[in-house]
Amino acid sequence: MKTIGSDQFQDIRDAVRALCADFPAEYHRAIDEARAYPEAFVDALTKAGWMAALIPEQYGGSGLGLTEASVIMEEINRAGGNSGACHGQMYNMNTLVRHGSEEQRRKYLPKIAAGELRLQSMGVTEPTTGTDTTRIKTTAVKTGDRYVINGQKVWISRVQHSDLMFLLARTTPLDQVKKKSEGLSIFIVDIRDAIKSGMSVRPILNMVNHETNELFFDNLEIPAENLIGEEGQGFKYILTGLNAERTLIAAECIGDGYWFIDKVTAYAGERVVFGRPIGQNQGVQFPIAEAFIEVEAANLMRFEACRLYDAHEACGTQANMAKYLAAKASWEAANACIQFHGGFGFACEYDVERKFRETRLYQVAPISTNLILSFVAEHVLGLPRSF
Numbered sequence: 001m002k003t004i005g006s007d008q009f010q011d012i013r014d015a016v017r018a019l020c021a022d023f024p025a026e027y028h029r030a031i032d033e034a035r036a037y038p039e040a041f042v043d044a045l046t047k048a049g050w051m052a053a054l055i056p057e058q059y060g061g062s063g064l065g066l067t068e069a070s071v072i073m074e075e076i077n078r079a080g081g082n083s084g085a086c087h088g089q090m091y092n093m094n095t096l097v098r099h100g101s102e103e104q105r106r107k108y109l110p111k112i113a114a115g116e117l118r119l120q121s122m123g124v125t126e127p128t129t130g131t132d133t134t135r136i137k138t139t140a141v142k143t144g145d146r147y148v149i150n151g152q153k154v155w156i157s158r159v160q161h162s163d164l165m166f167l168l169a170r171t172t173p174l175d176q177v178k179k180k181s182e183g184l185s186i187f188i189v190d191i192r193d194a195i196k197s198g199m200s201v202r203p204i205l206n207m208v209n210h211e212t213n214e215l216f217f218d219n220l221e222i223p224a225e226n227l228i229g230e231e232g233q234g235f236k237y238i239l240t241g242l243n244a245e246r247t248l249i250a251a252e253c254i255g256d257g258y259w260f261i262d263k264v265t266a267y268a269g270e271r272v273v274f275g276r277p278i279g280q281n282q283g284v285q286f287p288i289a290e291a292f293i294e295v296e297a298a299n300l301m302r303f304e305a306c307r308l309y310d311a312h313e314a315c316g317t318q319a320n321m322a323k324y325l326a327a328k329a330s331w332e333a334a335n336a337c338i339q340f341h342g343g344f345g346f347a348c349e350y351d352v353e354r355k356f357r358e359t360r361l362y363q364v365a366p367i368s369t370n371l372i373l374s375f376v377a378e379h380v381l382g383l384p385r386s387f
């Protein structure tokens with residue numbers, strides 16, 4: 001099926017599709033059922049160099065842009081996989097590339113590119129403050145050549161399958177800063193050291209097979225050299241990761257959307273009830289056509305967000321809007337797909353219920369649809385602030 005962008009980045013699309021073909025639906029289904037991590041799949045992506053797409057060539061990566069990275073993520077989901085197992089490394093990468101020091105880049109990037117280290121986690125969300133990020137309570141206090149971390153995070157993904165994590169913490173108390181977004185800093189945490197010296201990890205069993213955790217910090221000491229950029233400016237830096245995350249997840253939702261549409265179109269063309277294919281009924285055709293139109297429209301906004309991001313231009317609005325449109329469109333497609341599979345939509349062997357659960361997450365994470373609407377209302381349209 002020809003779709004927006006499907007005739008572009010053909011080399012990447014063909015190569016990722018070929019790799020994904022070695023991990024068919026049975027593989028992802030079995031991983032989901034066992035609530036396991038798709039280690040072999042992520043290893044294959046790493047060995048093929050895809051997980052180093054955003055690492056500049058001088059550090060061993062392929063120096064591609066977010067546009068190409070988004071095509072990789074889209075193809076994984078379009079092939080029936082779930083990029084959620086590995087997208088962290090993609091969305092974290094530019095935080096290190098754009099805001100890390102030359103020393104930090106040299107220390108980590110070649111090892112990440114070689115697959116010796118994984119940078120798959122980003123710790124922002126906290127249980128008592130939720131989306132109100134600037135009120136986070138985790139603190140980092142500088143003591144000599146170290147920062148001492150205390151606090152708690154929730155929903156921090158892939159910690160058990162990552163060596164490194166970005167951590168957002170407050171370095172200046174909220175009542176001592178001019179703007180609430182000031183006084184926050186980001187650190188690169190070596191997870192392997194941290195779990196031996198003050199960070200504990202409590203897994204959260206959840207609806208999707210998605211490895212995510214509560215983290216507790218009790219006087220965790222990290223070297224001061226692990227601070228990214230300037231102390232107190234972390235909120236600005238973390239946006240590089242958050243905008244990449246929203247844009248990449250938009251691409252994943254678009255991949256999901258096409259997967260659902262392909263699946264339901266094939267089924268509706270074959271399933272005969274009342275002596276004719278169910279897809280001959282307009283009551284069946286229209287929700288599928290509507291979802292397809294919405295996925296295509298979301299895809300345009302995804303490419304626009306990627307273009308701005310890669311040009312180092314302001315892209316927060318487009319990243320948010322792309323994620324909003326794509327998450328909504330993939331959910332519409334998921335609903336049509338499960339509905340027109342009838343009872344079979346609920347049978348695990350059809351994979352529809354698995355993908356349905358996976359794509360539902362993106363109405364809530366990494367940012368809820370309400371918060372995107374609020375961002376657009378206040379920051380784009382200039383309506384009065386509600387909080």
Ligand SMILES: Cc1cc2nc3c(=O)[nH]c(=O)nc-3n(C[C@H](O)[C@H](O)[C@H](O)COP(=O)(O)OP(=O)(O)OC[C@H]3O[C@@H](n4cnc5c(N)ncnc54)[C@H](O)[C@@H]3O)c2cc1C
Nearest residue numbers: 122123124125130131155156157212364365366367368370
């Ligand atoms: C599987 C999973 C993986 C995740 N991985 C990570 C991760 O790796 N790192 C990380 O830092 N976080 C992660 N998160 C956290 C995720 O980003 C948050 O769950 C999300 O941002 C919503 O925050 P919250 O859960 O605290 O909801 P809350 O902020 O408590 O909001 C709850 C709901 O209330 C509504 N709401 C809140 N405030 C307003 C308002 N002012 N106006 C209108 N509606 C409002 C929204 O609809 C929202 O969905 C993950 C979450 C999940 C479920």
